[in-house]
Amino acid sequence: MLYQAPWWLPGGNLQTIYAALRSKRYLAEAPSFSRERWTTPDDDFVDVDFARHASADDAPLLVVFHGLEGSSASHYAEAFADVARVRGWACAVPHFRGCSGEINRAPRAYHSGDFEEIDWILRRFRRQHAGPLFAVGISLGGNALMRWAGEMESAAGEVVAAVASVCSPLDLVASGHAIGRGFNRLVYTRMFLSSMVPKALKKLEQHPGLFNADALLAARDLYAFDNIFTAPLHGFQNTDDYWSRASAKPHLRRIAVAALAVNALNDPFIPPASLPQAADVSAAVTLWQPPEGGHVGFPSAPFPGHVRAMPEAVCGFFAAQVEAAQNQHHG
Structure with missing residues (x-):
């Protein structure tokens, strides 16, 4: 990922805080969502927000797993939904338990390694959607998603076409x-x-x-x-x-589906020395570690800064995986 931070936003903290509080997330109108409540296997619930923009039945579905205390209103969720809209993809944001504005019922919440929860959510999307499925996890959600991809190994490819983690604490x-x-x-x-x-x-x-x-x-x-x-x-x-x-890091060598791990080297939460290197991952995993971007920031010039650079790069990676698979099929 080629990313250049605006000159007026030096350092990981400013890039993080500006992106969350002040950045522009969409090109035209703010994304709007319709909500479905799904009953979990243990008789609790999760709320899933579907972006209301139009997409073909067989278009890709982009599933965005939010970060710690995030939701469909988070800056990155709105940015991903808008990038999906421009591409003609469907987009959904499942909320981890207790993050949709209503407390869940069971004596549990959510956690960074909740790959069982990721599994049943993705399999339900797979059952009800005709087109390719892409999943991106932000911060905590990305660690849980990569943990899932490692657990599933080759079976992950039966559910998703590709996965990505963004600024995830993999260690x-x-x-x-x-x-x-x-x-x-x-x-x-x-x-x-x-x-x-x-x-x-x-x-x-x-x-x-x-x-x-x-x-x-x-x-x-x-x-x-x-x-x-x-x-x-x-x-x-x-x-x-x-x-x-x-932690997902010890499991990255087991991932068999196309996967992207994006981490800025100036992320205030994640020490660069803890990030995975080529020797820590399977051949299916691509590492993007740009020098700047902060924690789920990546604001881009000109002023006022957009936060579309990272979602566009991730969705470009996803699109390339489907294109490669189609070319292989036709070849």
Whole structure:
């Protein structure tokens, strides 16, 4: 991916924060979505938002898995939906449990390695859509998606034509500790906990005794939050067990479907030394590691900055996979 940051946005933090708060996400009108509620195998629900723009029945469907505390209103979700519209593709944003504006019912939420959830969601899309299926995961969603692709190995190709992760913490241990330090702790950690803690407390109201409320309220970083809430609710012993077992990086060599991993080298959350290199991935995985872009930023000039550069690059990768498959078939 060839990416050049605007001169007026130097550094990973500015590229991250500007993209989330100030950037332009679409060319004409804002994407609008219609919502479907899907019942999960454990009798809970997830809400899936479908972009309302027109597409042919056999056009590709782009599935966007959001990041930590994200939704279809996130800047990257709107940008991907608009890029899909221009290409004539359908687009859907499934919400991880508790992220659609309504608390889910089960005594669980969502986590970075939730590949079982990814699996049933993608298989349902596969059953109901005639055209090729592309899946992109942003940050946490991308780690879970790559974890799924590694678990499925060659079977992933029966469900999707290609997958991509964008700014994903593929080594959760390295990224988890990085977000708990310095500026990251002051700004990003505080922002995430401001929505995660109230949602966890609502979960405790639903299911009394699920965890210790005082311990949760004392949490000042994601490590502590995950130790009290995320890890035990999802079958992990503690944060260390969760972060190590949920990380996608050790599984990237098993991926057999076309996959793209995009990570900016100045991402404030993800230490560059923790990123996968060629030796860590299978031949099916393409690594794009541009020097700049921030965390799910990639704002592009001219002012005011758009955030379409990254979605357009990812969708270009997807389109090339279908084209290559068609040429191989006809050849």
